[in-house]
Structures are given as structure tokens and as C-alpha cells.
Amino acid sequence: MAKFEIESNSTFDVLRSTFDVQRSSSDVHSIAIIGGGAAGYFAAITAAEANPAARITLYEQSKRTLQKVKISGGGRCNVTHSCFDPRDLAARYPRGTRELRAAFHRWQPQDTIDWFAERGVAIKTEPDGRMFPTTDDSQTIIDCFERAVRNAGVQVRKDCGVKHLSAKAPFTLHLSDDTQVEADKVLIAAGSLKASPLARALEAHGHTIAPLAPSLFAFNLADKRTHDLAGLSVQNARVTLVTAPSSDAKTATQTGPVLITHRGLSGPAILRLSAWQARALQAANYHFTIEINWLGDVSENQLREEFNRLRKGKTQVKTKVFEAVPRRLWERLVETAGIPDTMKWAQLPKDRESALVTELTAGRYAVQGKTTNKDEFVTAGGVSRKEINWRTMESSRIPNLFFAGECIDYDGITGGFNFQGAWTTGRIAGLAMAESGTAKSAD
Numbered sequence: 115m116a117k118f119e120i121e122s123n124s125t126f127d128v129l130r131s132t133f134d135v136q137r138s139s140s141d142v143h144s145i146a147i148i149g150g151g152a153a154g155y156f157a158a159i160t161a162a163e164a165n166p167a168a169r170i171t172l173y174e175q176s177k178r179t180l181q182k183v184k185i186s187g188g189g190r191c192n193v194t195h196s197c198f199d200p201r202d203l204a205a206r207y208p209r210g211t212r213e214l215r216a217a218f219h220r221w222q223p224q225d226t227i228d229w230f231a232e233r234g235v236a237i238k239t240e241p242d243g244r245m246f247p248t249t250d251d252s253q254t255i256i257d258c259f260e261r262a263v264r265n266a267g268v269q270v271r272k273d274c275g276v277k278h279l280s281a282k283a284p285f286t287l288h289l290s291d292d293t294q295v296e297a298d299k300v301l302i303a304a305g306s307l308k309a310s311p312l313a314r315a316l317e318a319h320g321h322t323i324a325p326l327a328p329s330l331f332a333f334n335l336a337d338k339r340t341h342d343l344a345g346l347s348v349q350n351a352r353v354t355l356v357t358a359p360s361s362d363a364k365t366a367t368q369t370g371p372v373l374i375t376h377r378g379l380s381g382p383a384i385l386r387l388s389a390w391q392a393r394a395l396q397a398a399n400y401h402f403t404i405e406i407n408w409l410g411d412v413s414e415n416q417l418r419e420e421f422n423r424l425r426k427g428k429t430q431v432k433t434k435v436f437e438a439v440p441r442r443l444w445e446r447l448v449e450t451a452g453i454p455d456t457m458k459w460a461q462l463p464k465d466r467e468s469a470l471v472t473e474l475t476a477g478r479y480a481v482q483g484k485t486t487n488k489d490e491f492v493t494a495g496g497v498s499r500k501e502i503n504w505r506t507m508e509s510s511r512i513p514n515l516f517f518a519g520e521c522i523d524y525d526g527i528t529g530g531f532n533f534q535g536a537w538t539t540g541r542i543a544g545l546a547m548a549e550s551g552t553a554k555s556a557d
């Protein structure tokens with residue numbers, strides 16, 4: 115039986131207004147932040163700077179905080195993305211588009227850039243829109259955060275996990291050292307809720323946890339066409355999910371860089387497909403077929419026209435034709451199409467030409483598993499978006515409980531969008547928690 119159940123809206127309203135009356139008289143309140151990651155730090159700093167009187171403690175279960183920031187972006191930390199229109203930005207989130215669009219009107223990449231600039235951290239933009247500290251070192255971001263929490267007087271307790279929390283404010287937090295603390299307001303910024311005791315507590319207190327699924331992963335495959343070609347990349351390939359039941363036909367095709375790895379395929383187009391189709395691919399147990407057009411948007415007809423032109427020359431088919439396709443991959447595809455090394459374009463039989471067209475524009479590859487251990491990856495699913503007031507990030511079930519970051523059921527594609535989600539939700543929650551009494555809108 116849950117300790118605190120919302121039986122009806124009216125019960126909820128009574129509880130909430132009682133709480134309002136009790137708290138509104140005091141400006142000094144205690145805030146507990148569960149999770150020393152991107153969202154937790156951003157919220158803690160925001161709340162502490164907005165209300166210096168608040169007593170803020172951040173609890174981190176590991177010995178080190180900000181560990182994902184450290185390893186992010188290959189050690190460079192892809193802080194955000196140069197996309198400044200809330201609508202465009204929100205469209206980069208397979209889950210949470212609608213809610214984040216409104217949130218980005220209040221804190222978006224330009225605000226993030228300005229925030230870091232005010233603290234002496236310059237951010238630069240790469241040609242693909244990803245933004246990094248100019249030092250190309252994630253430690254710059256960590257140092258900035260550590261300085262800011264120190265200056266703002268936030269107490270950081272490392273190696274101190276929160277095992278359980280009570281169902282209403284003032285909250286009792288049960289810590290991993292078997293002590294208990296109380297807090298007027300609590301922010302859950304614990305990252306992925308996979309195997310988290312907090313997920314069970316939240317469910318017991320009436321929250322819904324949307325099913326968790328990995329997102330942003332590479333595809334494993336054992337295919338002779340890519341065997342031994344690790345490191346080669348094609349800048350503008352088109353990848354389509356063909357066999358797993360697609361959760362959304364519009365996003366079942368992704369175009370962009372594809373990287374051949376030791377285990378299979380990675381790169382932005384693959385990671386994006388894994389994000390948009392995270393649930394469908396999980397349902398397929400990561401066994402599915404993709405079709406690749408290595409020439410991006412070049413159609414079969416355009417390709418045949420090009421081949422007709424080549425037939426008039428004297429070159430061999432295995433001589434690389436398209437700048438976009440690396441030589442060794444081209445040779446492998448020619449070989450797969452059953453075309454001998456010495457054959458010239460003029461001698462190419464029609465059935466071999468068709469086989470090569472297929473290999474280039476519609477080659478099918480059987481994916482057998484996924485890899486998440488090197489690339490950026492995130493967990494889709496988490497605390498239901500519907501049970502959060504996105505103007506404050508406060509729970510609509512439990513007054514004075516707030517959420518930020520990956521523990522919420524939203525996630526972005528690769529490119530700095532996931533950190534931007536953490537900054538935005540952390541910022542909104544931080545401002546709302548800083549207010550005295552029961553939190554109101556952070557405007």
C-alpha cells in the first residue's frame with residue numbers, strides 16, 4: 115500500500131493548500147537534490163544563487179560527481195547545440211517534444227552559452243552544430259560547476275546515496291549510511307532510473323514510470339561487406355529500418371554520417387535511428403534489418419544514368435567512382451555484386467549492374483545486437499511527463515517534489531541535446547525550488 119495516495123483531485127487540492135499555508139511564512143527552507151550529475155548541479159547552483167537563504171544539500175551516491183560530464187563528448191563535453199529556435203530544438207527529442215518546446219522558451223542553448231560565458235567558460239560551435247568548451251576539455255565544465263557550488267554555499271555529500279524518500283513534505287530521506295535527513299523540497303535528478311530504488315519509491319507514492327529503453331546505441335552486425343573495414347565512414351548515407359515494426363514511419367529513415375566499427379555500424383545516422391526507434395528496436399530484441407543507401411539521396415535511376423555514362427569509358431568497375439564512398443568499401447560492394455576485379459564498365463552485364471545498384475542504394479544488413487559502451491547513450495522512459503508541471507518541474511502528485519534531467523521520460527538525439535535538456539529542466543526546477551513556500555511558476 116502506498117504511503118501517500120492521490121485518491122481524487124479534491125484530496126490532492128486540500129493537501130496542497132494545507133501545505134501552502136504551512137510553508138508560506140518562512141523564507142529559509144531546506145532543499146535536497148538527489149543526484150550529482152548535470153541536472154542536479156545546474157538546479158543546485160540556480161536555486162542557491164536565486165535564494166541564498168535556502169539550505170541546499172546535494173546527495174551523490176558515487177565517490178565522484180559529474181562523471182558523465184567528464185566522459186561526455188569523448189572527454190570534450192558536447193555542452194549544447196547551436197539550435198536557438200525552441201520549436202526546431204524540441205523536434206530533436208524523440209520523447210518529450212511538446213513539453214520541452216515550452217520549456218525551451220524559458221531556457222535554451224543561448225541561455226546556456228551566456229550562463230557559461232558569465233562564469234568565464236567560452237563555448238565554440240563545430241560545423242555540424244555541436245558546441246564544446248573552447249578548451250575541448252570536459253574538466254573546464256566540471257571546474258566551473260565546482261566553483262559555482264562552492265561560491266553559492268551548496269553542500270555536496272558524495273558517496274551518499276538516497277535509498278528511499280517519504281511520500282510528502284517535509285520529506286524524510288533514507289541515506290546509504292543508514293541515517294535519515296529531512297528536507298522541505300526535494301529534486302530528483304538521479305539520471306537513468308534503471309535499477310534505481312527511487313523508481314520503486316516513486317511508483318509506491320503514485321507516480322508512473324514510463325518503461326525504460328536504451329537510446330543512442332550502435333548496431334552490431336557480422337557482415338562480410340563491412341568486415342575489416344573499421345574506421346571507414348560515409349558522410350551522407352541513408353539508413354532505413356525495414357524489418358522491425360517501426361514506431362513511426364517518418365523517423366524510420368535517417369540520413370547522415372555512418373561509421374563502420376569493429377562490431378558493426380555507428381555514427382550520427384545510426385545513433386539517430388536508434389533514438390527515434392528505441393522502443394521498436396527494444397521490442398525486436400535488437401534483431402532487425404536495415405537498408406543502406408551509401409550514396410545518400412542518389413536514386414536508382416540517377417545511378418543507372420551515371421553507369422551508362424561510365425560504360426563509354428575504359429575504366430574498370432572496381433576503380434572508385436563516387437567520392438562519397440571510400441575506396442575499400444567500394445571494392446567490397448563491387449565484389450559482393452559478383453563483379454570480377456578486371457571487368458570494365460563496358461563489359462558489365464545488366465544483372466551485375468543491377469546487383470551493384472542494389473548494393474549501393476539498397477543493401478540490406480541484418481543487425482544482431484547493440485553496443486552502448488563507447489558512444490553517448492541515454493535511457494528513454496522514466497517519470498511520466500504528464501505527472502510533472504513543466505512550468506516548475508514540480509510533481510503534480512506530490513507537492514514540493516521536483517524532477518530534472520534523464521530521470522524524466524524525455525530524451526534527445528546525439529549532438530548536445532541531452533545536456534541541454536538537463537540544463538533546461540534543472541534551471542526551471544532550481545528557480546521554482548528557490549521560491550519560499552510551495553513552489554510556484556519559475557517565471
Ligand SMILES: Cc1cc2nc3c(=O)[nH]c(=O)nc-3n(C[C@H](O)[C@H](O)[C@H](O)COP(=O)(O)OP(=O)(O)OC[C@H]3O[C@@H](n4cnc5c(N)ncnc54)[C@H](O)[C@@H]3O)c2cc1C
Binds near residue numbers: 151180194276531
Ligand atoms: C559516454 C556518454 C557520453 C555522453 N556525451 C554526451 C554529450 O557529449 N552531450 C550530451 O548532450 N549528452 C551526452 N551524454 C548524455 C548525458 O550524459 C546525459 O543526458 C546527462 O548526463 C543526464 O544528466 P542527469 O543529471 O539527468 O543524469 P546523470 O548525469 O546520469 O547524473 C545522475 C547522478 O545521480 C546519481 N544518483 C543516481 N541515483 C542516486 C541516488 N539514489 N542517490 C544519490 N545519487 C544518485 C548518479 O550517480 C549520477 O551521478 C552522454 C552519455 C554517455 C553515457
